Amino acid sequence: MHKKLFIPGPTEVKKDVLLSQTKPLINHRGPEFSNLYLGIVLKLQKILNTKNQIFIVTSSGTGAMEGAVRNFVKKRALHVGGGAFGELWYKISKANGKAADLIEVEWGKAVNPEKIRERLKTKKYDTLFVTHSETSTGVLHPIKEIGKIVKEFPEVIYLVDAVSSLGGTEIKVKDWGIDVLISAPQKCLAIPPGLSIAIVSEKALKRAIEVKNRGYYFDFLLMKKFFDEKRETPATPAVSLFYALDFSLNKILKEGIKNRYKRHQIMAGHVRSWAEKYFSLFPEKGYESPTLTVIKNTKGIYVSDLIKKLGEKGFTIANGYGKLKEKTFRIAHMGDLTLVEVKELTKNLDEVLKL
Numbered sequence: 146m147h148k149k150l151f152i153p154g155p156t157e158v159k160k161d162v163l164l165s166q167t168k169p170l171i172n173h174r175g176p177e178f179s180n181l182y183l184g185i186v187l188k189l190q191k192i193l194n195t196k197n198q199i200f201i202v203t204s205s206g207t208g209a210m211e212g213a214v215r216n217f218v219k220k221r222a223l224h225v226g227g228g229a230f231g232e233l234w235y236k237i238s239k240a241n242g243k244a245a246d247l248i249e250v251e252w253g254k255a256v257n258p259e260k261i262r263e264r265l266k267t268k269k270y271d272t273l274f275v276t277h278s279e280t281s282t283g284v285l286h287p288i289k290e291i292g293k294i295v296k297e298f299p300e301v302i303y304l305v306d307a308v309s310s311l312g313g314t315e316i317k318v319k320d321w322g323i324d325v326l327i328s329a330p331q332k333c334l335a336i337p338p339g340l341s342i343a344i345v346s347e348k349a350l351k352r353a354i355e356v357k358n359r360g361y362y363f364d365f366l367l368m369k370k371f372f373d374e375k376r377e378t379p380a381t382p383a384v385s386l387f388y389a390l391d392f393s394l395n396k397i398l399k400e401g402i403k404n405r406y407k408r409h410q411i412m413a414g415h416v417r418s419w420a421e422k423y424f425s426l427f428p429e430k431g432y433e434s435p436t437l438t439v440i441k442n443t444k445g446i447y448v449s450d451l452i453k454k455l456g457e458k459g460f461t462i463a464n465g466y467g468k469l470k471e472k473t474f475r476i477a478h479m480g481d482l483t484l485v486e487v488k489e490l491t492k493n494l495d496e497v498l499k500l
């Protein structure tokens with residue numbers, strides 16, 4: 146039996162998207178692939194209202210996160226914690242030998258943008274890394290407000306991890322001053338895992354020219370050269386996933402991005418009110434992500450048992466992440482899921498929990 150995915154990635158992929166991958170393969174060094182890649186880039190630029198360069202990379206989101214570190218940190222990186230993924234980006238910087246500091250934030254709280262201003266004022270940093278939707282805590286960090294602050298520091302490249310938010314909630318790349326936006330389409334863009342997305346400004350590309358040891362696989366300047374000259378990728382791309390991404394973007398254009406964001410808000414509203422009736426929400430009030438809800442296990446239930454019983458009914462939700470395991474559980478309402486499906490899930494949760 147298929148257990149419908151309400152986990153925060155990979156999310157449930159609809160049959161039409163799955164089938165879109167079954168087209169025969171094409172030569173990735175030929176015009177058909179070039180058109181496919183260009184089409185994906187143009188569609189993403191239209192959906193996100195940006196003219197920035199877009200790279201589709203054959204790796205999960207972590208790959209593009211590592212690429213961002215290698216390409217844009219010249220002097221010192223400032224990372225914002227507050228959850229497993231914010232802290233992961235910091236660890237990636239350190240693992241790549243970069244000078245890096247972490248602003249520690251209590252898990253479940255949003256970062257206070259003033260803390261960032263204080264640190265940037267020291268003039269030690271040339272890069273700032275922030276997670277938008279922190280998938281371990283369900284917090285949506287205030288990237289718009291942070292962007293206003295970063296504009297006061299023109300030497301700083303502003304990088305945002307939108308792995309669990311891109312396509313599910315609005316991101317204004319230009320207005321919010323985001324230089325590098327990283328994402329992965331197995332979440333809100335609802336395709337199978339295996340690709341990442343990097344949306345990169347001119348300013349960031351100029352920085353990359355000054356950075357040594359960018360590596361090879363995630364060298365964005367090499368990717369730019371291949372794209373600009375031939376609309377190709379340096380290494381063999383996951384062509385079938387490109388089919389799926391193209392198909393999904395067509396669906397999104399048809400739905401309308403604003404309608405998609407609204408659908409995410411409505412699903413989030415339903416899950417939050419269900420959760421607040423019986424438990425409480427983990428994120429700080431006012432900063433809840435519209436793409437996933439992290440629920441505090443105030444009743445002390447055995448979450449693993451809940452997940453198992455729900456699985457027998459055909460649904461998958463996620464336990465808390467890392468140190469939040471059993472203390473929280475997570476319900477994703479992202480991608481192509483609908484309110485009807487989310488209501489079906491909460492009805493089944495009621496039955497399992499006998500609420």
Ligand SMILES: Cc1ncc(COP(=O)(O)O)c(C=O)c1O
Nearest residue numbers: 205206207230278280308309329
């Ligand atoms: C916010 C966030 N950043 C980064 C990642 C890592 O992405 P991937 O698992 O695609 O490598 C995830 C994965 O869940 C995530 O949720």
